[in-house]
Amino acid sequence: DAGITQSPRHKVTETGTPVTLRCHQTENHRYMYWYRQDPGHGLRLIHYSYGVKDTDKGEVSDGYSVSRSKTEDFLLTLESATSSQTSVYFCAISPPGPSGDTQYFGPGTRLTVL
Amino acid sequence: KQEVTQIPAALSVPEGENLVLNCSFTDSAIYNLQWFRQDPGKGLTSLLLIQSSQREQTSGRLNASLDKSSGRSTLYIAASQPGDSATYLCAVHNQGGKLIFGQGTELSVKP
Numbered sequence: 001d002a003g004i005t006q007s008p009r010h011k012v013t014e015t016g017t018p019v020t021l022r023c024h025q026t027e028n029h030r031y032m033y034w035y036r037q038d039p040g041h042g043l044r045l046i047h048y049s050y051g052v053k054d055t056d057k058g059e060v061s062d063g064y065s066v067s068r069s070k071t072e073d074f075l076l077t078l079e080s081a082t083s084s085q086t087s088v089y090f091c092a093i094s095p096p097g098p099s100g101d102t103q104y105f106g107p108g109t110r111l112t113v114l
Numbered sequence: 115k116q117e118v119t120q121i122p123a124a125l126s127v128p129e130g131e132n133l134v135l136n137c138s139f140t141d142s143a144i145y146n147l148q149w150f151r152q153d154p155g156k157g158l159t160s161l162l163l164i165q166s167s168q169r170e171q172t173s174g175r176l177n178a179s180l181d182k183s184s185g186r187s188t189l190y191i192a193a194s195q196p197g198d199s200a201t202y203l204c205a206v207h208n209q210g211g212k213l214i215f216g217q218g219t220e221l222s223v224k225p
Contacts, residue, residue: 031211042217043158043203050210058212090157094211102148103213105158 004106012112019078023091031094032074036087081113120216135189137204146207
């Protein structure tokens with residue numbers, strides 16, 4: 001298994017509160033990604049990073065921000081959580097190669113916003 | 115905009131059958147295509163990656179093919195087993211390694 005952990009694994013929060021999800025890797029891979037998975041929509045890219053302090057938006061980035069101050073950590077922040085952000089969030093990592101290489105996924109974080 | 119479709123959405127087969135899962139994509143300008151397996155409540159496990167210059171990849175009882183010109187990929191599972199029951203996802207790699215996923219095929223293999 002690729003060395004990816006996500007924390008927390010489960011979280012219940014209330015509308016309007018800030019939430020930060022953490023993805024940690026031990027592989028020293030350059031590329032890291034945040035996806036969300038929802039019934040009827042499948043997996044969709046939120047944000048990604050191609051190096052320390054280098055991030056960009058994905059398909060569904062509204063309401064989310066990210067930070068990457070170290071190679072091993074990629075943080076996803078919901079500044080003010082809404083019920084529409086209830087989802088399962090997956091982090092993924094990939095070896096160097098902008099043309100795409102095998103992506104390895106973490107175990108996921110189940111977030112419920114009440 | 116790239117769209118990925120997987121048909122059927124669900125499939126139930128008896129143990130021992132060979133089966134084919136289908137994936138189609140609208141834009142043939144892809145880098146790679148990757149097949150994943152997802153068990154209920156779990157993360158994604160990578161099964162096979164086909165690079166855009168390749169036609170197929172094999173791993174054990176799994177064989178994945180890619181036809182870029184027609185926008186299609188298939189995942190062939192030989193001699194299916196109950197342990198193969200899971201949701202199978204295909205995803206195309208766009209520039210920057212960004213994945214566009216299909217919604218998956220939920221496979222049930224009955225003993």
